[in-house]
Amino acid sequence: MKYLRFLIIIGYGAVATLPLLWVVLSSMKHRADTISLHAKVVPAPTAPADPASITFEATAEAWRDLAAVHAGAQASFWHYLANSIIIGVLSTIASLALGTACAYGFSRFRIPGSGDWLFFILSTRFLPPLAVVVPVLMMYRELDLQGTHAGLILLYTIFNLSLSVWLMKGFLDEIPRAFEEAALVDGYTRWQAFLRVVLPEARTGMAVTAVFCIISAWNEYGFAMTLNSSGAITVPAYFAGLQGNIDGMPWPQIAAGALVFVAPIIIFTICTRKNLLRGMTFGTIKQ
Amino acid sequence: MAKTDGGMKWALVAPVLLLLITFNVFPLLYNIVLSFTNAELVGSGSRTVGGANYGRVFADPQFAGALRRTALFVTCAVGAELLLGFSVALALQRAFRGKQAVVTALLVPMMLSPAVIGLFWNLILNGNYGIVNQTLGWLGLPQPQWTTDRDLKFWSILAIDIWMWTPFMMLISLAGLGAIPPSIYEAAEIDRAGRLRVFFKITLPMAAPVLALAVLFRATDALKQFDLVMAVTGPNDSSTQTVSTLIYQIVFRDGKVGLGAAFACVVLVVVVALATVFTRQLDRLRSSEGAP
Numbered sequence: 001m002k003y004l005r006f007l008i009i010i011g012y013g014a015v016a017t018l019p020l021l022w023v024v025l026s027s028m029k030h031r032a033d034t035i036s037l038h039a040k041v042v043p044a045p046t047a048p049a050d051p052a053s054i055t056f057e058a059t060a061e062a063w064r065d066l067a068a069v070h071a072g073a074q075a076s077f078w079h080y081l082a083n084s085i086i087i088g089v090l091s092t093i094a095s096l097a098l099g100t101a102c103a104y105g106f107s108r109f110r111i112p113g114s115g116d117w118l119f120f121i122l123s124t125r126f127l128p129p130l131a132v133v134v135p136v137l138m139m140y141r142e143l144d145l146q147g148t149h150a151g152l153i154l155l156y157t158i159f160n161l162s163l164s165v166w167l168m169k170g171f172l173d174e175i176p177r178a179f180e181e182a183a184l185v186d187g188y189t190r191w192q193a194f195l196r197v198v199l200p201e202a203r204t205g206m207a208v209t210a211v212f213c214i215i216s217a218w219n220e221y222g223f224a225m226t227l228n229s230s231g232a233i234t235v236p237a238y239f240a241g242l243q244g245n246i247d248g249m250p251w252p253q254i255a256a257g258a259l260v261f262v263a264p265i266i267i268f269t270i271c272t273r274k275n276l277l278r279g280m281t282f283g284t285i286k287q
Numbered sequence: 288m289a290k291t292d293g294g295m296k297w298a299l300v301a302p303v304l305l306l307l308i309t310f311n312v313f314p315l316l317y318n319i320v321l322s323f324t325n326a327e328l329v330g331s332g333s334r335t336v337g338g339a340n341y342g343r344v345f346a347d348p349q350f351a352g353a354l355r356r357t358a359l360f361v362t363c364a365v366g367a368e369l370l371l372g373f374s375v376a377l378a379l380q381r382a383f384r385g386k387q388a389v390v391t392a393l394l395v396p397m398m399l400s401p402a403v404i405g406l407f408w409n410l411i412l413n414g415n416y417g418i419v420n421q422t423l424g425w426l427g428l429p430q431p432q433w434t435t436d437r438d439l440k441f442w443s444i445l446a447i448d449i450w451m452w453t454p455f456m457m458l459i460s461l462a463g464l465g466a467i468p469p470s471i472y473e474a475a476e477i478d479r480a481g482r483l484r485v486f487f488k489i490t491l492p493m494a495a496p497v498l499a500l501a502v503l504f505r506a507t508d509a510l511k512q513f514d515l516v517m518a519v520t521g522p523n524d525s526s527t528q529t530v531s532t533l534i535y536q537i538v539f540r541d542g543k544v545g546l547g548a549a550f551a552c553v554v555l556v557v558v559v560a561l562a563t564v565f566t567r568q569l570d571r572l573r574s575s576e577g578a579p
Binding site: 008016017026038039104126165215222226235236262269 | 296313387392406416521539
């Protein structure tokens with residue numbers, strides 16, 4: 001039984017992590033080695049004499065080439081990464097601010113029909129983006145938001161509201177009301193009590209919420225691609241756009257770019273590992 | 288506490304509600320209007336065509352195919368992810384050195400961008416130079432064309448989805464298993480209950496409510512499957528087309544906004560039904576004692 005357990009863990013661990021190891025190895029290759037008919041598995045300082053060898057010459061070429069403009073794109077990887085950062089960070093701030101305020105309202109005040117409102121907020125998450133993309137596209141054309149950073153920021157902010165309201169409500173519900181009551185006795189107004197007493201207490205919850213908002217904005221592809229032809233292309237849309245270009249896929253650069261792109265996500269995952277489940281389930285499961 | 292600050296409470300909640308109504312409810316209603324027109328992506332001026340779009344949606348086998356394929360995808364993906372994730376969670380249930388690090392490492396696939404990683408799977412699964420087939424060849428096994436074979440590519444996309452989302456099921460299963468009080472296991476031991484009996488009479492029923500929640504989360508997500516299909520085969524592949532990629536194809540490639548809107552409305556009815564089941568389950572979980 002004990003061996004079976006470790007067999008399962010090791011076997012599954014290999015399947016889960018080897019594809020990522022392959023991304024790492026590919027980022028160190030020349031392009032020819034990524035599509036070689038002889039598997040290139042072991043990095044070596046020099047090119048092997050035998051073309052059928054499993055070793056390949058390790059190179060930093062792909063990392064330097066992140067600054068290059070590939071066929072099928074208009075700018076380099078860094079340009080699209082900057083788009084992803086601007087859109088991800090600003091939409092996260094907006095979503096967190098709006099969501100926290102709303103969650104506080106539902107947590108502390110008697111709001112008529114609050115159960116129904118909260119259900120409505122959650123239900124927006126189940127909407128397939130493609131069920132609303134047509135009208136949103138029409139609206140964006142009218143408002144001149146198509147292909148702009150503001151357009152995607154607005155969309156991702158709204159998309160993440162359900163997450164931030166539900167997560168923050170869970171965190172705020174855990175903060176004892178006695179904190180605010182004491183503050184009110186001390187002469188704070190309700191707003192001051194919220195901003196100066198409750199918010200500092202909720203900072204862990206806000207950090208966790210921010211991480212989940214930024215991850216979903218960071219990884220989003222459907223809207224980024226359909227509402228954009230050039231202006232505010234994010235990294236997922238940029239990589240996908242390279243498909244079918246005339247020079248073929250620049251695999252080592254895609255690998256290097258993918259690593260740069262996922263690095264912050266992996267760091268965030270490690271930082272929030274204790275609250276991961278809570279974030280993934282909108283606060284319905286608290287660990 | 289809530290009596291005097293009517294202004295404040297609406298100032299807190301109104302912005303979110305207004306934004307959601309403007310950008311979710313209004314588009315949905317507008318979608319219904321569009322679905323009765325022959326609106327196109329380029330060029331203005333559309334007229335009402337009555338239920339013609341819906342007639343096409345229900346008559347054209349392409350739509351039924353996409354719906355069927357999506358249902359198959361959701362069922363297989365969620366089923367396999369649950370089975371795998373729960374098994375791995377069982378293996379991980381007992382404490383060992385470095386468990387936290389192992390669990391965190393196993394979670395990485397689900398945090399990645401499906402569009403980016405799906406693209407990379409094309410390289411891994413390539414029929415000629417992909418590492419999977421080279422390994423199979425080295426072992427003397429057949430080397431199928433994973434992403435181009437008509438009968439296979441749907442299952443390849445499914446496999447990538449299972450790779451990405453099994454960690455989610457594992458994580459929830461771990462929480463469900465962790466919430467079972469050790470005293471129950473101790474009592475079972477005193478009663479000399481067999482391993483299988485303990486599993487089916489204690490472990491499984493006690494973890495079930497949390498697993499149900501996991502299934503509903505994954506199902507509503509898998510229903511939207513878009514990124515992986517786009518990355519592996521593109522939107523217009525008759526053997527992998529899901530509802531999302533079909534809507535994309537109709538609206539953005541064919542430019543038929545009205546027809547796409549009609550199909551979106553049909554899909555939405557299905558999603559609303561599922562979401563209702565989902566929230567009922569949520570309420571039941573929240574009101575039941577002992578949920579983690």
